[in-house]
Amino acid sequence: MPERALRLNGPSLEIVQRCDGKHTVQQIIGELQQIYSKAEPKKVETDILDYLARLHDQRALDFA
Amino acid sequence: MISTPSTPVNPLALIAELTHRCPLHCVYCSNPLELKNRANELTTETWARVFEEAGQAGVLQADLTGGEPLARTDIVELVRAVRSAGLYVNLITSGLPLDEGRLDALIAAGLDHLQLSFQGAREEIAAEISGTKSHAQKLRVLEWLKSRRIAVTLNFVIHRRNMDQLAEMLALAESSSATRVEFANVQYYGWAFANRERLLPTRAQLDRSIETLKSAQQRLRGKIRVEYVVPDYYAKYPKPCMGGWGRKLMLITPTGDALPCHAAQIIPGLHFENVKDRGLREIWETSAAFQKFRGEAWMQEPCRTCDRREQDFGGCRCQALLLAGDASATDPVCSLAPTRGKVNAIIAAANNTPPTESVKPDWLYRPNPA
Numbered sequence: 001m002p003e004r005a006l007r008l009n010g011p012s013l014e015i016v017q018r019c020d021g022k023h024t025v026q027q028i029i030g031e032l033q034q035i036y037s038k039a040e041p042k043k044v045e046t047d048i049l050d051y052l053a054r055l056h057d058q059r060a061l062d063f064a
Numbered sequence: 065m066i067s068t069p070s071t072p073v074n075p076l077a078l079i080a081e082l083t084h085r086c087p088l089h090c091v092y093c094s095n096p097l098e099l100k101n102r103a104n105e106l107t108t109e110t111w112a113r114v115f116e117e118a119g120q121a122g123v124l125q126a127d128l129t130g131g132e133p134l135a136r137t138d139i140v141e142l143v144r145a146v147r148s149a150g151l152y153v154n155l156i157t158s159g160l161p162l163d164e165g166r167l168d169a170l171i172a173a174g175l176d177h178l179q180l181s182f183q184g185a186r187e188e189i190a191a192e193i194s195g196t197k198s199h200a201q202k203l204r205v206l207e208w209l210k211s212r213r214i215a216v217t218l219n220f221v222i223h224r225r226n227m228d229q230l231a232e233m234l235a236l237a238e239s240s241s242a243t244r245v246e247f248a249n250v251q252y253y254g255w256a257f258a259n260r261e262r263l264l265p266t267r268a269q270l271d272r273s274i275e276t277l278k279s280a281q282q283r284l285r286g287k288i289r290v291e292y293v294v295p296d297y298y299a300k301y302p303k304p305c306m307g308g309w310g311r312k313l314m315l316i317t318p319t320g321d322a323l324p325c326h327a328a329q330i331i332p333g334l335h336f337e338n339v340k341d342r343g344l345r346e347i348w349e350t351s352a353a354f355q356k357f358r359g360e361a362w363m364q365e366p367c368r369t370c371d372r373r374e375q376d377f378g379g380c381r382c383q384a385l386l387l388a389g390d391a392s393a394t395d396p397v398c399s400l401a402p403t404r405g406k407v408n409a410i411i412a413a414a415n416n417t418p419p420t421e422s423v424k425p426d427w428l429y430r431p432n433p434a
Contacts, residue, residue: 002154002177002217002244005076005124059243059289 001060011036015051019061025052070359071349072311074122078151078344079129079315079326080111082142086132087160089195089429090183092221092256092263094326095131099433104319108138110340112145114316117344119149123314129156131318140169147174154179156219159205160198167208177215179246180205185232189225195429210241217244222273223263224419230276237288245288247277249295253327253382255430262425264414270298297407301372302379302395309357309381314348322347324354327382331391357381362392366400 008016014035018028029048033041055061084099106114115126126146133139134157146153154177155170170178182202183190190199209216218240220226220233230247237245250256250263265273274294281290296303306313306325315323321336322344328334334353348354356362360373367378378384379395387396388403396403 002125002152002179002215003077003127057286057289 001058006060011047012051015048016055019052019055021064025049025063071355074345075118075314075348076123076312077125077127077314078115078118078123079127079313080114080133081129081131081315081317082106082111082133082136082139083131083318084433085135086130086158086430086432087135087196088132088158088183088198089431090221090255091193091195091259091427091429092223092250093430094251094254094256095430096254096327096329097258099431100318101433105136106316106318106320106339108141108145110320111142114320114339114344115142115146115149115151117339119151121345121348123151123344125152125154127154127156132158132160134158134161134166140166140173143170143175144173152176157181158194158198159202162201162205164208167205167212171212171214175214177217178209179217179219180209180242182218182220182233182236184220184226185229185236189229192424192427193221193225195427206236206240215244216240216242217246218242219246219248221248221250222265223250224265224269224414225263225421225425227265227269227273228419230273230280234276234280234284234290238284243288245290247273247290247292249293251293251295252297253330253386255428257386258428259425260410261413262427264297264410265295266415266418267298267411268415269419270294296380296383296395296397297411299397300399302376302383302398304376305380305383305395308377310348310354311358311377314344314354322351322354324357325380325382328353330382331385357392364392364394366398366402367394370400 014032015028018031029045032048033044036044083105084095085102118126128142133155136142143153153175155175156179159180180202183193187199191197218237252260256263277290277292284290310324315326316339317323320339322339323329323336334356336353337347337351363373363378367373379398381391383395383397384393385391387406393403394401396407398404
């Protein structure tokens with residue numbers, strides 16, 4: 001992003017790595033639910049949707 | 065307690081002023097008053113080495129700027145060099161020496177982001193401010209960008225003469241493919257300092273602009289990110305200039321001098337290293353100019369014991385020099401600075417003379433290097 005950078009670690013890195021124009025949001029959620037299998041699946045989904053919405057507001061990504 | 069200067073691990077961004085040549089003559093240009101000519105500019109090979117060293121030093125982004133970076137005939141090669149060094153490439157341009165073929169070549173070379181500068185929302189004001197006809201070409205560039213896969217920011221430099229055209233500027237942004245629009249109030253150094261009384265907005269203009277831009281931020285949320293920078297003369301506390309001296313950014317001049325900020329060369333007694341003689345990391349870590357205002361040891365009161373000193377780092381060193389006559393002083397825009405009265409007097413003068421659109425000011429235009 002111009003004039004700024006994202007500091008990514010753990011789940012945020014896992015999410016952004018999958019924002020590649022190929023994964024669907026559902027696929028990202030599915031894969032993260034497997035990686036974080038100890039977490040409540042619904043919570044993983046909500047967190048991912050929130051995070052993607054924030055990146056969209058920052059205009060760091062678009063939904064195809 | 066006063067800490068000793070600690071050297072941040074690496075600069076995050078490299079600002080590469082590729083040339084001082086420019087088809088525009090903007091009255092607030094951030095280039096120094098003393099412009100360097102083409103014969104003294106760094107070669108393609110030296111820039112490529114600098115970008116390579118930047119990548120190795122952990123720099124994330126390069127901002128290719130000028131002057132007009134497209135005035136370099138090797139600009140496509142330079143973009144490719146930045147990209148192959150692993151950096152995010154941002155081109156800051158007037159869009160003037162550009163056609164569709166060249167734009168495609170830049171994108172193919174790896175350009176990530178293009179920032180197109182605007183002097184206003186209409187040809188008339190744009191020509192007055194830049195001293196040349198340029199607006200129609202910028203509109204053409206906006207059209208070309210629509211069909212291409214590249215991130216775009218529009219940058220409007222705003223001031224007394226164009227601040228009442230924000231709605232038109234926003235409309236222009238909305239009709240483009242930009243995902244970001246920046247409204248940058250003029251900062252008063254160099255050419256802008258020389259033209260200050262003709263550029264400084266009134267309090268009423270500023271208040272109206274903030275209202276307009278705040279509501280635009282809400283309205284355009286998720287579509288365009290609207291950013292604005294208020295003029296620090298009107299602020300209560302100074303800006304953390306460059307994110308702190310020698311903390312985040314490194315600027316390379318057209319001739320290769322490594323500076324902590326655009327205007328640093330006005331500060332007497334500083335010696336700047338040149339990338340032709342030393343590596344980038346070595347300069348970052350050891351250059352006396354970068355060390356000079358790092359940390360807190362250089363600070364005077366009230367900064368020295370101020371709670372905000374790690375937020376704004378005492379403000380801008382160049383502004384301290386220009387307004388207080390001492391680069392180590394507290395930035396005079398700070399409400400706690402002993403010299404704040406000087407800024408208040410400047411603002412009072414600006415507010416005593418309301419803007420008159422019909423009267424064209426007697427501008428001092430930035431020339432091209434000899």
